[in-house]
Amino acid sequence: MTPGGYAEKWLEVDLGKQKIEEVVHSDKILRHYFGGRGLAAKVLWDKVGSKWAELDPLAPENPLIVYTGPMTGIYPGSRICVSGKSPVSMGTVGSTAATEFANEIKQAGYNGVTFVGKSDKPVYLLITDDGAELMDASHLWGLDGEKTLIKLNKEVTEELTKRKPDVGLWKEPGMIYIGPAGENLVRNAAVITKLCHAAGYGGYGSLMGSKNLKAVIAKGRGSLPEVDAPEAAKLLWKKTHEHLMARSNMRRVGTGYAGYSVGAETSSEPVRNWQEEWHDEKSYGGPMFETRFWVKKKWADFNCTTNCMKVSCIKTGPWKGDITDMPDYELQAYCGTNFGIFDPEANIHLSALADQLGHSGINGPNTAGFAVELHQRGILTDEDFGFTPKWGDTETFDKIMRMMAYREGIGDVLAEGTYRAAHLIAEMKGLKPEETLKYAVHVKGIEIGAHGTRSDADYTHDISYAASVQGGDHTSVAVDGYSDMSAAVFTDSAVFCNFTYYGVPQSLVFDFAKAITGFNITLHNWRSETGPRIVTLQKALLLLGGPDLKWKPIKDDDNPPRFYEPLPSGPYKGKTTDHDLVDTKLQSYFETLGWDNRGIPTKETLKKLDLAELEKSMAKLR
Amino acid sequence: MPFPGVEVPHLCSQCQDYPCIEVCPVDALSKDEDTGAVITDRETCTSCGLCITACPGQVPYLHPKDNKAVICDLCGGEPKCVEVCTEAGYNALTIVNEGPSIHRKLYSRHPVETAKDLAVNMFGEKGEEVIE
Numbered sequence: 001m002t003p004g005g006y007a008e009k010w011l012e013v014d015l016g017k018q019k020i021e022e023v024v025h026s027d028k029i030l031r032h033y034f035g036g037r038g039l040a041a042k043v044l045w046d047k048v049g050s051k052w053a054e055l056d057p058l059a060p061e062n063p064l065i066v067y068t069g070p071m072t073g074i075y076p077g078s079r080i081c082v083s084g085k086s087p088v089s090m091g092t093v094g095s096t097a098a099t100e101f102a103n104e105i106k107q108a109g110y111n112g113v114t115f116v117g118k119s120d121k122p123v124y125l126l127i128t129d130d131g132a133e134l135m136d137a138s139h140l141w142g143l144d145g146e147k148t149l150i151k152l153n154k155e156v157t158e159e160l161t162k163r164k165p166d167v168g169l170w171k172e173p174g175m176i177y178i179g180p181a182g183e184n185l186v187r188n189a190a191v192i193t194k195l196c197h198a199a200g201y202g203g204y205g206s207l208m209g210s211k212n213l214k215a216v217i218a219k220g221r222g223s224l225p226e227v228d229a230p231e232a233a234k235l236l237w238k239k240t241h242e243h244l245m246a247r248s249n250m251r252r253v254g255t256g257y258a259g260y261s262v263g264a265e266t267s268s269e270p271v272r273n274w275q276e277e278w279h280d281e282k283s284y285g286g287p288m289f290e291t292r293f294w295v296k297k298k299w300a301d302f303n304c305t306t307n308c309m310k311v312s313c314i315k316t317g318p319w320k321g322d323i324t325d326m327p328d329y330e331l332q333a334y335c336g337t338n339f340g341i342f343d344p345e346a347n348i349h350l351s352a353l354a355d356q357l358g359h360s361g362i363n364g365p366n367t368a369g370f371a372v373e374l375h376q377r378g379i380l381t382d383e384d385f386g387f388t389p390k391w392g393d394t395e396t397f398d399k400i401m402r403m404m405a406y407r408e409g410i411g412d413v414l415a416e417g418t419y420r421a422a423h424l425i426a427e428m429k430g431l432k433p434e435e436t437l438k439y440a441v442h443v444k445g446i447e448i449g450a451h452g453t454r455s456d457a458d459y460t461h462d463i464s465y466a467a468s469v470q471g472g473d474h475t476s477v478a479v480d481g482y483s484d485m486s487a488a489v490f491t492d493s494a495v496f497c498n499f500t501y502y503g504v505p506q507s508l509v510f511d512f513a514k515a516i517t518g519f520n521i522t523l524h525n526w527r528s529e530t531g532p533r534i535v536t537l538q539k540a541l542l543l544l545g546g547p548d549l550k551w552k553p554i555k556d557d558d559n560p561p562r563f564y565e566p567l568p569s570g571p572y573k574g575k576t577t578d579h580d581l582v583d584t585k586l587q588s589y590f591e592t593l594g595w596d597n598r599g600i601p602t603k604e605t606l607k608k609l610d611l612a613e614l615e616k617s618m619a620k621l622r
Numbered sequence: 623m624p625f626p627g628v629e630v631p632h633l634c635s636q637c638q639d640y641p642c643i644e645v646c647p648v649d650a651l652s653k654d655e656d657t658g659a660v661i662t663d664r665e666t667c668t669s670c671g672l673c674i675t676a677c678p679g680q681v682p683y684l685h686p687k688d689n690k691a692v693i694c695d696l697c698g699g700e701p702k703c704v705e706v707c708t709e710a711g712y713n714a715l716t717i718v719n720e721g722p723s724i725h726r727k728l729y730s731r732h733p734v735e736t737a738k739d740l741a742v743n744m745f746g747e748k749g750e751e752v753i754e
Contacts (some may be wrong), residue, residue, distance in 0.1 A: 131684075150752060168670050168692075169632060169733060221686050238709060295744045307708065313745050323747035518701040531650025 001143070003027060004228030005070030005516035006035075007111045011132050013125060015211050016060060016117030020132050022110075031519050031530075032610065035069025036081030036109065037094020037492035038534035043114060044085060044092055045537060050581040050617065052544045057087040057203075058117035058185060058210040066176065066216060067112030068416065069495030070517045073103035073224045074233065075509075076240060077304045077497030080105075081112075082191045082199040084207050086444040088363075089418050090549050093202030093343035093470045093543030094492035098301040098309075099193035101174030107220025115211055124177075124215040128155065129222055137214040144356040145179040146194050146323075148215065164301040170219065177215035178205045179358020181405040185209050185413040188367065188447065189405075192361035194301075196324045196352070200360030201446055201473045203417065220224060224396055228518030236512040241377045244305035250499065252324075254308030256294075257286025259332030259347070264479050267572040268451050268458035272391050273369035274309060274562050277452045278570025283341035289326065289344045299325075306499045312348050319345065322352035327361075330474070334365040339372075340391030350397055353412040362474075364369055366447035368400040371410065373439045379429055385411045419445040438561040442472050444542065447475020455572035462577060463585045466558050467599075469538040480585045482593060483529025486510075486523055493534060533609040534592050536601045539593075540614045543600065543621055553598040553621060557586055596622065627735045627745070634660055634681045634694045635729040642693065645676040650691070659696040667691050678730045 002008055002024065009022040025039065033039040047063050048055055054060055065083040072078045082095045082101040083443050105112065108127050115125075122137040140148055174193075181189035182205030189205030190198035208214075227233045244253075258282065263269035267278040293312040299305035314322045327335065327347060336347035336356055354361040372389045374380040386409055389396045403411025413424050422436040429436075441448050443465040451460040451474050460477055468477035473529050476499055478490035491501050494513060501509060510523045521530075545551060559577055564575045587597060592603030600621050606614050636658045643651045643660060646706045650666035651673060653659070667690045673682045675690075694701075709714040720726075741749035 166674065166689075167668075167682040167686060169680060171629060242711045289624070305712075311744070313748065315746035315748070321745070323745060323748070 002225075003030060003070070004518050007072060007106045007109050007225050007227055009109060010067075010111050011113035011127070013113060013115050013132070013134070013445070014117045015115055015119040015123065015134075015213065018134055020134070026604075028069070030517075032533060033529065034493040035072070036067050036096070036495035037083060037092075037489065038047040038530070039069075039493065039543065040065040040081065040083035040094060041092045041534060041537045043082070045541065045614075047116075048085065052085070052541060052545055052617075053362030053550075055085055056092065057085045057207060058545055059320040060211065061116065061425055062207060062210075064204065064207050064211060065112065065215070065502065066114075067495070068106055069493055071308060071494035071513060073106050073303060074227060074245060074516055075494065075500065075512060076237075076498045078102040078302050079307060079495055079497050080193070080199070081492055081495045082176070082204045083202070083218075083431055084204055085541075085546070086446075087187050087203040087206050088419070088552075089202070089542060090544075090546035091382065091444070091469060092538055093204075093446070093457065093473065094095055094476075095199035095204055096377065096475075096492055096495065096497075097176070097191065097193045097197045097199040098304070098497055099174055099176065099197055100172070100302045101176050101193055101216070101218055103224060103302050104174035104220050105218035106224055108516050109220065109222060110218075112132075113211060113216065118210065119212040120214050122214050124152070124213065124217060126159075127216070127218040128160070132145045139468065140214050141183060142180065144371055144416050145177070145358060146356055148177050148179070149175070149195060152215055152217065156219070160219060167221070172216050173219040175215050175217040179356060179405070181364065181415075182206055182209040183358070184208060184405060184407050184415065186359065186364070186404055186407070186456050187420065188360055188363035188417040189358050190363075192355065192358055192568070196355040198355070198360055200263055200362055201470060203360075203476070205358055205360070227516045229515040230609070232515035236508065236515055239508060240504050240512065241305050241501075243508070244500055247306060247503045250503075251307045252297075252581070253290070253303075255329035256289055256310055256311050256326035256332070258329035259289075259327075260285040262329060262333070262451070262458065263337060266457040267455040267551045267567060267570045268448055268453070268460065269442070270334050270366075270369070270452065272340045273338060273366075273373040273439065274452065275373070276569050277454060277567055278572065279337060279342065282338075282579050284332070284336065284342045284347075286436075289348075293344060293348055294326070304497070304500060308499055310516060314345060314348055317345075319349040319352075322349050324348055324352040324408050328349040330450050331361040334362050334369075335397075338365060338369045339397045341397070342392075343394075346394040350394065350401070352569075353398060353401055357401060359401060362449055363417065363447040364404060365397070365412050366441060367404065367421060370418045370440055371400060371414050371558070374425060374436065377439065379425065379431070379436060386410075417445060418442045418447050440601075441560045441562050443468065443558075443560065444471030444556065445549070446471030446473055448494060448560070450463035450474035453559060453577045453614065454567050455575055456577075457572065462582045463589055466582055467589045469535055469542055475621075478589060482527040482531070482590045485527045485535065489531045489534055490526055529609070533611065535604060536593060536595070536609055537593070537611055537614070538603055539599070539619055540611070544617060553600055554586070557599055558582065597622075628741050630733040630736045630740065632679070632733045635679065635726045636660070637678070637727045637730045639727070641676040641678070642673040642682060645672045647672065647722045651693070654695070654720060657696045657699045660693040661695055662691050662693055664688065678727075679732055681730075720729075
């Protein structure tokens with residue numbers, strides 16, 4: 001028997017040998033790593049171990065992990081966590097996306113699935129109550145997101161109906177899939193789910209593509225796993241809902257009004273590849289999106305009270321039929337202001353395009369903006385692009401995103417992600433890497449989310465990205481002290497949404513975790529033990545790096561150069577990130593976690609956290 | 623459903639002429655006099671599936687555990703789904719007292735048909751394209 005909240009088994013699929021096995025994890029491992037991000041890091045370390053530094057993330061040996069957590073489906077806001085050795089950072093990222101796939105797979109009796117090897121032809125994995133099977137996906141390879149989704153939805157529903165004609169009509173199965181960007185190994189490509197949700201950070205779309213795995217589909221007809229204390233869980237569920245229902249603004253507009261306000265109010269929104277972080281473009285206000293384009297204001301994922309999702313659709317004109325969510329703030333910024341675009345319709349088109357191509361809507365467009373700035377600086381030329389790229393021009397970014405997804409022309413270089421592209425372009429142009437890297441807005445190869453640190457007025461500050469084991473990931477920022485351990489590290493491992501976490505008292509969430517699993521889990525021991533264990537393991541793996549890329553301890557724990565340039569405009573003009581403060585806070589962050597002054601976990605810390613097997617490789621780094 | 627994201631609740635709408643009750647060869651189905659709901663006698667049901675085909679909305683299904691026909695019985699007039707929806711504060715499901723001109727049979731449609739209409743309503747011409 002697995003503990004409460006967990007389904008009985010996990011799946012392991014060897015795509016090379018076409019073999020599917022069912023495995024379990026011990027109670028101790030589950031107590032130590034919980035699920036999702038934490039458990040994935042542990043499983044990766046166990047599978048790869050001492051070969052970590054030599055493992056190319058796009059090689060068949062790199063496991064792709066798709067895990068739920070014990071709270072998935074039960075706590076409001078179910079998500080799936082995708083992980084593996086990251087093709088962009090060389091460490092691990094717990095990359096999550098909101099989707100019914102998460103509860104469907106649990107209802108089918110599995111907590112998740114690990115893929116190893118590489119299939120010789122495109123396949124997808126179908127998971128039902130009767131087990132899992134690999135299906136041919138040759139006819140789906142090359143299709144964009146929407147066509148993949150519609151085709152698979154139809155095909156799988158027909159197949160299930162044929163198998164069990166009398167069990168009623170099938171609700172849409174849950175699925176995760178990749179678009180052309182993932183297939184063509186665009187390094188920072190996303191794993192997509194539903195029509196426009198993505199697990200973007202980490203570049204797991206390319207990992208999936210490298211395995212010839214087009215999609216994973218789950219349809220479970222069972223119930224969610226039993227919880228340890230059902231009566232307590234029921235009560236806590238009600239209380240959680242009460243707190244979340246009080247967040248009425250989130251439910252009304254989601255983050256769809258932030259495309260204007262983050263720029264105008266907090267000066268922390270990327271504008272033209274972060275050359276500015278302020279704008280006062282009233283044409284870009286939330287109501288301009290809402291009144292003209294929102295066709296559905298309630299599209300919550302399973303068991304989600306926050307319901308931040310709104311659907312936009314362009315109904316007429318050249319972009320007719322483009323559908324995406326809101327767009328949410330991140331894509332309003334990255335597929336809008338970051339391109340110098342302040343037109344809601346163009347923003348919806350480019351956001352929908354990013355989804356359809358299978359780009360991460362944050363990471364891919366970051367690279368596209370970076371490329372256009374290199375053109376502005378005279379480093380890349382019209383000949384490199386094959387046309388004249390211009391800020392604020394929808395056509396420019398439409399073209400670049402397609403060129404990246406299909407690796408055409410300069411797109412082939414940009415498909416390596418901002419950090420690697422900076423190196424490749426420097427080499428191409430006979431420049432020093434610093435000359436291109438100064439325009440690359442990333443940390444640890446992960447392009448930074450749309451919240452700057454220079455104004456210090458947003459939730460992101462000095463070491464938010466610099467110290468994070470997930471680099472530029474805006475959903476998992478580092479905070480000196482322990483508070484980040486109990487936030488993103490917890491939600492990504494219990495696997496539910498950040499937006500159903502904030503607004504609920506932390507003690508209540510941890511009581512809920514205890515009622516579900518029966519583990520003696522408290523805010524205190526998560527902050528001081530489980531969280532640090534997961535982060536320390538992630539840090540060690542990040543430091544071990546990969547064959548072509550190793551991060552230098554402490555030197556690379558820093559913000560990109562741009563974040564130290566003074567803000568050129570707006571109410572925070574002249575302000576910038578304080579380098580001394582970054583240095584001081586880094587030290588206090590390391591100290592809290594028991595890492596040495598270069599951010600390498602100490603022997604004592606590894607022992608205390610039951611990670612002694614990492615000592616040998618960490619000793620080499622010290 | 624023909625287009626992702628357009629899910630339609632799929633429940634018995636209590637047609638006035640009750641085609642499912644009419645067709646049941648073993649009289650396992652009956653009408654609850656108070657609520658109008660269709661009640662299944664699980665002892666008598668032979669899992670023949672005729673009620674599924676007779677229903678204009680294809681509402682009944684065979685339960686995965688005992689293979690007997692399942693039709694919403696309105697929880698004896700106090701539906702649990704309404705209760706939980708109210709408790710959670712959504713208030714999306716409420717009990718509505720019907721006026722005399724409501725023709726319940728009109729709601730008894732295959733949910734895929736309803737979903738197609740909704741797709742067109744939401745997505746315009748794009749909706750018409752995807753439902754083909």
